[in-house]
Amino acid sequence: MATAKTIPLSKRPLNDASAGDLANVFAALADPVRLRLFDLVRRAGETGVCSCDLVEPLERSQPTISHHLKVLREAGLVESRREGTWLWYSVVSDALDDANAFVQS
Amino acid sequence: MATAKTIPLSKRPLNDASAGDLANVFAALADPVRLRLFDLVRRAGETGVCSCDLVEPLERSQPTISHHLKVLREAGLVESRREGTWLWYSVVSDALDDANAFVQS
């Protein structure tokens, strides 16, 4: 007899926990400035981009950019590496896998 | 000589307008209840699902569900069709195309 446990994960409706996790990722992308930030970081590839080069093109104050980068970092979408006084941001690979799977199907 | 106009759209950094549109879509998905709502509606296929069947599984009040469905509708992700006193919700096909393209690359 078929029980809930026999239903493959992908066929089961979203439970509250997974929905919460996914919603956090989408929330990180739910702001124009953060979307453009992520886009710029992603374009920079493995090398990444210095956050000092992100303030001007986005026309926001330095604290605002810093705040948005923190949101992206805490959502697991980007990571930073110190190089002297600079911070280089790059995308976390596979960070968008769940989001991708959800939006795809 | 290469000018900005010769760069294909997909290779250009996100401008503010497209970022705003995309952010609106992600904002609609940035809530656990709405994610699960969208998931349930999508699972219902072309037929769609009566919104009366969405209140109980999500454990929210009827006005709250109604509010979230409105958000999804205004984001262009779902549409509704009247059937007597009921409203049947179904997904708008291709509504996630832009989001998919962004998350994919």
Next chain:
DNA sequence: CCATCACATTGATGATTGTCAATGTATTGT
């Protein structure tokens, strides 16, 4: 016409958010 059912709208409340000026904290070069 009236009661009922399905759903939307209103109004209120507490929580979260985007933004910036001011300030704090590392790190580097002198």
Next chain:
DNA sequence: ACAATACATTGACAATCATCAATGTGATGG
């Protein structure tokens, strides 16, 4: 040690949001 640079944190404010109780609206059936 000091000044300068890069970035983070704090504190404040207006705006938006998720939620629900109460109420409104529109369709159906008797």
